[in-house]
Amino acid sequence: MLRFAANLSMMYNEHAFLDRFAAAAKDGFAGVEFLFPYDFPAEDIKARLDANGLTQALFNAPPGDWAAGERGIASLPGRQDEFKRSIDTALQYAAVLGNQTLHVMAGLIAPKQDRAEHRAVYMDNLSYAAHQAESAGITVVIEPINTRNIPGFFLNRQDDAQAICAEIGAENLKVQFDCYHCQIVEGDVAVKLKRDMAGIGHIQIAGVPERNEPDIGELNYPYLLKLIDQLGYRGWIGCEYMPAGATSAGLGWLKALAAEGLTTLKNQ
Numbered sequence: 001m002l003r004f005a006a007n008l009s010m011m012y013n014e015h016a017f018l019d020r021f022a023a024a025a026k027d028g029f030a031g032v033e034f035l036f037p038y039d040f041p042a043e044d045i046k047a048r049l050d051a052n053g054l055t056q057a058l059f060n061a062p063p064g065d066w067a068a069g070e071r072g073i074a075s076l077p078g079r080q081d082e083f084k085r086s087i088d089t090a091l092q093y094a095a096v097l098g099n100q101t102l103h104v105m106a107g108l109i110a111p112k113q114d115r116a117e118h119r120a121v122y123m124d125n126l127s128y129a130a131h132q133a134e135s136a137g138i139t140v141v142i143e144p145i146n147t148r149n150i151p152g153f154f155l156n157r158q159d160d161a162q163a164i165c166a167e168i169g170a171e172n173l174k175v176q177f178d179c180y181h182c183q184i185v186e187g188d189v190a191v192k193l194k195r196d197m198a199g200i201g202h203i204q205i206a207g208v209p210e211r212n213e214p215d216i217g218e219l220n221y222p223y224l225l226k227l228i229d230q231l232g233y234r235g236w237i238g239c240e241y242m243p244a245g246a247t248s249a250g251l252g253w254l255k256a257l258a259a260e261g262l263t264t265l266k267n268q
Helices: 017-026 042-051 080-097 115-134 158-168 179-185 189-199 221-230 252-260
Strands: 003-007 031-033 055-060 101-103 139-142 173-178 200-205 236-239
Touching: 003 055, 017 031, 017 042, 031 236, 042 055, 042 080, 055 080, 055 236, 080 101, 080 115, 101 200, 115 139, 115 158, 115 173, 139 158, 139 200, 158 173, 158 189, 173 179, 173 189, 179 189, 179 200, 189 200, 189 221, 200 221, 221 252
Parallel strands: 003 031, 003 236, 031 055, 055 101, 101 139, 139 173, 173 200, 200 236
Antiparallel strands: none
């Protein structure tokens, strides 16, 4: 049985952020995810989760100066102390919100910067994050992201992400497999899922190439989602897409899965 979490950073933008929880629950979602919770007190978000019977599936650790274009600091030399503080902040929020998965973004690298130096910093920082999260029962995930959406992002390929996790060797460090990013960078999504499922800690979906609903575009999600279920994945699947129109009106794909028995819709 597949479990879907509405991504409240991209979906339900018809509503103010704290009102998106109720909208997602009304449409049958049992879980939610979003990029960052830090503009709101953790207790305010927790109240919305509880009021609507929702599970917090995932959020990201602080990414540096997002407004200035930073997209994570885990691989950035000279930012190690800031990274450690960011993990402390993220774990404090997770303790309140109850999610067991935390995404840590790698950050950007310029063409002339030393990739080996960035990788060494990345490895040390991920080891620290995994160790700090372990006692809280939290899994840290890293995500390969395509360089069309985020030019210069340090981590782009599934095999590289899996190799990093294997080298660090922490049981609570896994890969966030975003089908949208994988298709753009590598393709062959089904083969990657079969190859890497044991090391996948979170999955996200979106249509390719426009990042709309998963029933729009070149990926065959009915096939891929059945495969994910057959492979025994029991984590959350984040719906990290930009609705082509009103969010609720575009959920025919989710209702179809429920009709097939591949998922259940809350309160329906």
